Amino acid sequence: MARVALERAIDPDWVDEVFEASRQRQYPRELLFSTVVEMVTLVSLGLRPSLHAAAKQAGNLPVSLAALYDKVKRTEPAIVRALVHGSGERLQPVVQAMGMEPSLPGWRLRVLDGNHLPASEKRLAPLREQRGAALPGYSLVVYDPDSGLVRDIIACEDAYTQERSATAPLLASAQEGELWIADRNFCTHTIMQGWHDAKAGFIVREHAKHPKLLKVGAMQLCARIETGEVHEQAIEIRQDQAPWRRIELRLDTPTEAGDTTIALWSNLPSTVSAQQIAQLYRKRWRIEEMFQRLESVLHSELRSLGHPRAALLGFAVAVLAYNVLSVLKRSVEQAHRDDSKPALDVSTYHLAVNLRSSYEGMLIALPAVHWTTWSCAEPQRIAERLLELASHLNPRTVSTAKRGPKTNKPKGYVDASIARSHVSTARVLMGTCSPTP
Structure with a gap:
C-alpha cells in the first residue's frame, strides 16, 4: 500500500519535472533531484538513520558525499513549496475516490x-x-x-x-x-x-x-x-x-x-x-495534532542538517511522507468501516511501525521497476487497489489505543538542590510494597 501511494505522491519523473519548472539557480548534472528526495524520504520514514547512511546504502550514488550535501543545502524554497503543493494535488483525487x-x-x-x-x-x-x-x-x-x-x-x-x-x-x-x-x-x-x-x-x-x-x-x-x-x-x-x-x-x-x-x-x-x-x-x-505526529512518528526534524535550506527540505519531505501515511490511514478506515463498531481509528504511529518492519524486504522481493505503472494510474484505480489491500489488513494491529482522561497535577516550585537529587528506584518500590503475610 505504501509503495503504491508513494509512486503517486513522489514519482521520480514528476519530481524532476517540478525541479526543472521551479528552480532558479540550481541545475541538474549527474545527481537528479528525485534521487535526493528519495534518500531524504528514507530518513524521514526511519528506514535510514541519517542522510549519510542513506547515501552509503544507495551504492550507486553518481557523485561524492560532499556534492550530495551541497545539493541538499542549496535547495531553493520555491522548489520545496512546489513539491508539497504538487504532491497534495496528486493525492487529493485518490482521497476523494475513497469517499470524503x-x-x-x-x-x-x-x-x-x-x-x-x-x-x-x-x-x-x-x-x-x-x-x-x-x-x-x-x-x-x-x-x-x-x-x-x-x-x-x-x-x-x-x-x-x-x-x-x-x-x-x-x-x-x-x-x-x-x-x-x-x-x-x-x-x-x-x-x-x-x-x-x-x-x-x-x-x-x-x-x-x-x-x-x-x-x-x-x-x-x-x-x-x-x-x-x-x-x-x-x-x-x-x-x-x-x-x-x-x-x-x-x-x-x-x-x-x-x-x-x-x-x-x-x-x-x-x-x-x-x-x-x-x-x-x-x-x-x-x-x-499533525505537527505532533510529524515529530513523533516521522523524522521531520533532522538536527544534523544545520543549513536552513537543508533542514527545510528535510521537513518538507517528512510532510510528503505524512501525506502518504494519511492516505493509508483513510484507506484502512474505509475498508473496515462496516466491520468496526465503534468506528475504527487508525494510528499513524503503528502504520509507520509496520512500514519500517517490512518495506525494505518487500523492495528486495519486488524491485522499484515493478511499481512504475502506479505513478500514472487513474486515481479511481489507485483508490480501489488501496482499499483492496487494506481489506486484508488486521485492523487491530494498527488501531489506536484509547487512554483515560489526564489529571492535571501542578508540579509546583522546589529548591534546585532537590530537583538535582536522585533516589534508588528499587528502594522506593520496596518502601511502597505491603509486607508479605
Missing part, C-alpha cells in the same frame, strides 16, 4: 499555522562559536482537515522573520470556495482583506490589537453549544464592502490560558450560522 465528507458543504477547509524547526547541531563552522541555540528556520503550513493532507507550505530560512510577512504567496494563491482558519496571530487587516478580495472565506481568532473598526453592531445571542454560549454581531471595517461578522463564544470553563471568551472574525455568508463557525474553528487544532 466536507465539514462545510461547498467549502474547502484550509488551516494555516506556523512551525519553527528546533535547534540544529552546530556542525557548520560559523555556528561553533555561538553559545545560543541555532534555529534553522520555520515554515507556514496549510492543512486540509477533511482530507488529512498538507496542501501547501512556505519555507522561511530566517527563523526571526514574522509569520505574517510570509503570508503574501498564500494570499496570492487563495481561491474562491476556500475557507481559511487561523489563530489570532493572523488577525490583521491585510491578511483578512486578501482572503476576502480573493472571494475566499476566513475564520480568524480575534487579536487583542485587532484592526480598527468603523462600526459595530449589537451583540445577539444565537445558540448554545457544548462548550458555551455563542453570540454574534456585525462589524464594519471598510465602507465600500459588506460588513463582516464577529462571533463570540463565552465558555463555561476557562481555557488553560485563563480565557473565558473566544472571539472570531469571519466573512462567511449568513447561510452559515454562528454555531457552525464556532464549531469549525475547533478544527484548527487538527494542525497541531
Whole structure:
C-alpha cells in the first residue's frame, strides 16, 4: 500500500519535472533531484538513520558525499513549496475516490499555522562559536482537515522573520470556495482583506490589537453549544464592502490560558450560522495534532542538517511522507468501516511501525521497476487497489489505543538542590510494597 501511494505522491519523473519548472539557480548534472528526495524520504520514514547512511546504502550514488550535501543545502524554497503543493494535488483525487465528507458543504477547509524547526547541531563552522541555540528556520503550513493532507507550505530560512510577512504567496494563491482558519496571530487587516478580495472565506481568532473598526453592531445571542454560549454581531471595517461578522463564544470553563471568551472574525455568508463557525474553528487544532505526529512518528526534524535550506527540505519531505501515511490511514478506515463498531481509528504511529518492519524486504522481493505503472494510474484505480489491500489488513494491529482522561497535577516550585537529587528506584518500590503475610 505504501509503495503504491508513494509512486503517486513522489514519482521520480514528476519530481524532476517540478525541479526543472521551479528552480532558479540550481541545475541538474549527474545527481537528479528525485534521487535526493528519495534518500531524504528514507530518513524521514526511519528506514535510514541519517542522510549519510542513506547515501552509503544507495551504492550507486553518481557523485561524492560532499556534492550530495551541497545539493541538499542549496535547495531553493520555491522548489520545496512546489513539491508539497504538487504532491497534495496528486493525492487529493485518490482521497476523494475513497469517499470524503466536507465539514462545510461547498467549502474547502484550509488551516494555516506556523512551525519553527528546533535547534540544529552546530556542525557548520560559523555556528561553533555561538553559545545560543541555532534555529534553522520555520515554515507556514496549510492543512486540509477533511482530507488529512498538507496542501501547501512556505519555507522561511530566517527563523526571526514574522509569520505574517510570509503570508503574501498564500494570499496570492487563495481561491474562491476556500475557507481559511487561523489563530489570532493572523488577525490583521491585510491578511483578512486578501482572503476576502480573493472571494475566499476566513475564520480568524480575534487579536487583542485587532484592526480598527468603523462600526459595530449589537451583540445577539444565537445558540448554545457544548462548550458555551455563542453570540454574534456585525462589524464594519471598510465602507465600500459588506460588513463582516464577529462571533463570540463565552465558555463555561476557562481555557488553560485563563480565557473565558473566544472571539472570531469571519466573512462567511449568513447561510452559515454562528454555531457552525464556532464549531469549525475547533478544527484548527487538527494542525497541531499533525505537527505532533510529524515529530513523533516521522523524522521531520533532522538536527544534523544545520543549513536552513537543508533542514527545510528535510521537513518538507517528512510532510510528503505524512501525506502518504494519511492516505493509508483513510484507506484502512474505509475498508473496515462496516466491520468496526465503534468506528475504527487508525494510528499513524503503528502504520509507520509496520512500514519500517517490512518495506525494505518487500523492495528486495519486488524491485522499484515493478511499481512504475502506479505513478500514472487513474486515481479511481489507485483508490480501489488501496482499499483492496487494506481489506486484508488486521485492523487491530494498527488501531489506536484509547487512554483515560489526564489529571492535571501542578508540579509546583522546589529548591534546585532537590530537583538535582536522585533516589534508588528499587528502594522506593520496596518502601511502597505491603509486607508479605
